[in-house]
Amino acid sequence: MAKHLKDTKYSVLNLSPVVQGGTVEESFRNSIDLARHAEKWGYNRFWLAEHHNIEGVASSATAVLIGYIAGGTKTIRVGSGGIMLPNHSSLVIAEQFGTLESLYPGRIDLGLGRAPGTDQLTARALRRNISSGEDFPEQLAELRNYFKPSGNVRNHVRAIPGEGLDVPIWLLGSSGFSARLAGELGLPFAFAAHFSPANTIPALELYRSSFKPGVLDEPYAMVGVTVIAADTDQKAQRLATSHYQKFLDLVRGAPTKLKPPVDDMEQIWTPREKAMVNEQLSSTIIGGPAEVKAKLEDFVKTTQADEIMVNGETFEHADRLRSFEIIADIWNN
Template sequence: MIELSVLDLVPVREGHTPADALREAAVLARHAEALGYRRYWVAEHHNMEGIASAATAVVIGHVASHTSTIRVGAGGIMLPNHAPLVIAEQFGTLASIFPDRIDLGLGRAPGTDRATLRALRRDPTAAESFPDDVLELQALLAPPQPGQTIRAVPGAGTEVPLWILGSSLFGAQLAALLGLPYAFASHFAPEALDQAIALYRERFQPSHQLQAPHAMAGVNVIVAESDAEAKRLFTSLQMRFVGMVRGDRGLLQPPIDDIDAYWNAMERMQAMRMLACSFVGAPGTVAKGLRDFLARTEVDELIVATAVYDPAARLRSYDLLKSLDL
């Protein structure tokens, strides 16, 4: 059986608040834990009205405190936005409170626009030092060495598992070189998925953390009792991606009956290109689509995003997904 995990962007729904979104995240995490999902990740985004996970380490602590066994982590922390020492301290603290449950996925994109990047007081060229920053962070989380003058407290010796995230060949090569697990962001940028996974496996070098390659793919999944119901629920995510095309990253909207009345042909093409790794329908429809995807990619794990407006329908989708024979 393929390992299944949850990617929660902590969506803020139209008519609701970030506080509501954070409460719903805790409910979903408990539900995922009870169903046997492997891990529950949240991601760093800034200046986005519809996403409540900007303070990612704080959200991870919130979710971990409401669960007891599921792994909780970042998918991911955008490392160019932070000093490695600060991230080592944050995740070292989380690992000290929740031992053997914390994951740290690392990305090199800013997770925002250039104006917000300036507000974060970060240099736009910071991404160029991403490989060195990963190594520095890794060293700060390792057992301290004799004569080491800078230590993360908490952090040193916790060896929080690191992941490299990416949507291009760069991350695949870095993950392979460092012997780290690799997660591909195919839930919104699927174009290079097959090439990146193949390159990662081909160049993987065993490390202290990982002896064999471990590849995870992000996918959008909405399962409902019928294809028609699932497709209607999917319109909330489709509208969110049209908003990205239009430069309007607003709240998650309720589903609509006719998505074709909402977008034009160009918006449809751009949104559905980004949503190519989406599996929407009744259980049988989704099972077939995911089996074909797994046969093609041979990934070791799927991390599933389910952006559904109705919280009960979102929980039900994860129920139905976990019951599929994959």
């Protein structure tokens, strides 16, 4: 049976972006403000992503920031989209999220990725021993064991807090590796269509075809997509130039703080750079309410997602709030 927008839940992905001329402290205040509004507007989750050594992303200490957001809200689920497990000891993550679940019971999600979320030099600074991600299944099994009741203790090492707690674990991916693993383990799966659009449908099909009942009886797929909404198509297109500039900086190997919108991107990028950015952002939805609703409806029909996680970074916080408000109105009307 085909899914429609009204059949799905909607959530927020936030990187606590730092804008040009702004500070990290302002970014954190904006994140908690967005989370409180999202809770009021009916969003299901508010996830934060682990990235390191990127001047425009303030969510590097992800578990700490999750605690701040959960402590400043009341009902919305808060989690990681995701924790990059190769950067960390499985025991440390079990203890961190055991602490969060103990503080905010029934509201914490643990989304896990197998990429470092940074460059190799920074990955070495984080973990010393570089992991290629090939041992991710073993790390995941170790982490899951730490959450089991004390009867499953191995080598006398226990995660306290963490042991015996039900912290939902999600696998995140932008290719097929985690899709297959999530399916085989019966875990929920979240796909990053907002920066890997070409792999979206193959990964979702792989997840569903490889699914075996485990934690879940049936597959549950959440798909991330960038949406920049405004009261008019023209305004949304202009606001989106901040997002384009962010990915242009990544293409150029010089990521920086989120830049203000511009009137004409043609003055900034070369034809080759434009093609590269547009290819990577081909799933991005930009426009006024009618345009965004039509594209979101089409996105849900195409992906058959159970839940949509919306990422949307604009330079001005007020524009960001308005964008997420429009999206919530689309879902609720």
